[in-house]
Amino acid sequence: MHGPASPGWLLVALCAATGAYCLLRMRSTVEEQRRTAGGEALMGFGMAAMAVPAAVAAPPHWAWLGYAAVFGAAALRALWAARGGGHHLHHVVGACAMVYMAVVMAASPGHHHVHGGSGVPLLTGALLVYFTAYVLLSGFRLLPVAAVTGSTGSTGSTGAMLPGPARTPGWGDRPELSRACRLSMGIAMLAMLVTL
Template sequence: MHGPASPGWLLVALCAATGAYCLLRMRSTVEEQRRAAGGEALMGFGMAAMAVPAAVLAPPRWAWLVYAAVFGAAALRALWAARNGPHHLHHLMGAFAMAYMAAVMATAPGHHHGSGGSGAPLLTATLLAYFTGYVLLSGVRLMSAPLLTVGVGSRTASLGWGDRPELARACRLSMGIATVAMLITL
């Protein structure tokens, strides 16, 4: 799943920074936002771990199986949460994509990263199409979204770091971009 080392490290940094911000979002006063931020933090840190360049660390087969199990469990949790509304379906797609990529890496002969031709081409193409569309749509939404402030009497107070919807959208966008990059190299 890994290509050259420099883009790999950039992907690791992007995903780790996203995971760290999602941990900050868990301090929100809104229960639903805290719950979503926890799942997104798991995705960000998990993606960072999976994106470490193979030249530095080539995980053994059992590590890929652990990733597949963790992301599979996250996908089941998102599937269960999707009964409360369709906004959980994207989390389901993300967790499923990560479980799928980890399973492909666990079954890859010799565990060579970035060798291409691994996995089910139709499923990989479907996931790639979904996440490419998600990235494009999210980018448009992020560009058109105004920065939100909350009015307090005659003065305006900014929302806290954990409650900034445009930053949450930017994190989701960056994880979508990372997923596209990882799927391309699969």
């Protein structure tokens, strides 16, 4: 993506770290989480590769077409998985956004140009609105909620919680960490769309 080098490297680091965490989440015992984490890892590493500042390593024209093909296949896979509902529709939108950015970058590898007039292209604007709403919703979901009563542990005479049979999920299975991961990728997607 075109833009200043320092923010570009920060974006690369954020996306690569998110992709690495998603790879670790693939060790989950829950099949659906493994599948979702795999798609998110691909997205994180793909975004990291696309965010490398052009002044450092300007990819050849065919690389952008390769990104478009990889994320087109990822969009089709997510669309197939979306038949069961869940988070897969967001993956479809994200993969399609990556295809769109790759096609735009392939069409204008050395400079920015606006498609047909002044202002933001309609598709870019729609993606910016979608990912802004997604980031706000994801951030809202990370806000702490009041402790839930009626957990599986029992309270002793002092009112302190005694250990119960409940098993604490591993750090890779914790929902707040996967939400933070998705929030990071949503923010990175916004940053990439703004520089488009």
